Amino acid sequence: MEKAIVSKLTERFSPTELAVQDVSGGCGAFFAIKIASETFRDMPTVKQHRLVTEVLKKEIGGIHGLQIKTLPPAS
Secondary structure, eight states: HHHHHHHHHHHOOOOEEEEEESSSSSSSEEEEEEOOOOOGGTHHHHHHHHHHHHHHHHHHHOEEEEEEEEEEOOO
8 A cells, every 4th residue: 555655646746755654553544644745835735635635535545544744845
């Protein structure tokens, strides 16, 4: 599941930083995502998170929880 998430986010956002971690003890039920992308510059956090969840719609259906931290790239 982690590989699919990384692949989709990389393809859509070309991130400068991306970390996807299974924080459910290895069972794949809860993921923490930290992503920095130029796409997020000057965009409200709610809209940034909405973009990420739209890309991961299929994966989200099979997991229990998702923690998202989005950032513009470091200057």
